[in-house]
Amino acid sequence: MQMTLKGFVTALLLSLSLSISSAVLAQAIAPINVNTADKELLSELPGIGPSRAAAIIEERETNGAFADADDLTRVSGIGAATIDRMRDQLAFNE
Structure with a gap:
């Protein structure tokens, strides 16, 4: 025993x-800075694969930097649930 x-x-x-x-x-x-990170680094975020990472980069190049996590809804396929899963892993400084 x-x-x-x-x-x-x-x-x-x-x-x-x-x-x-x-x-x-x-x-x-x-945290990963979504305003400066490359595709590979963005792909490490939960719910973000290579195609969404590329869409994030395209969106920021076309329409400017993201101010906060909720701005990521500008990217097609990224909604509130995805943002909530990764919110604490994000940074937005330029």
């Missing part, structure tokens, strides 16, 4: 430490 309890506690501690590590890594990643 002691060995089982020890194994359980070890697994629990390992799981907890991995969760904390993941949270720290997520916070350490810099």
Whole structure:
């Protein structure tokens, strides 16, 4: 019984430490500036593949920089749900 309890506690501690590590890594990643990022970098955003990344670049070149996340609705195929999934990963400085 002691060995089982020890194994359980070890697994629990390992799981907890991995969760904390993941949270720290997520916070350490810099936001992506949609006004300067290239297609490859934009494609890393959730819900944005290569074709939407290209559409973001085309939109900003044609109609100017994006002021905030909600401005991304100017791009066909990007709606409120997509923006909500990536809002905390975006930056808009030029």
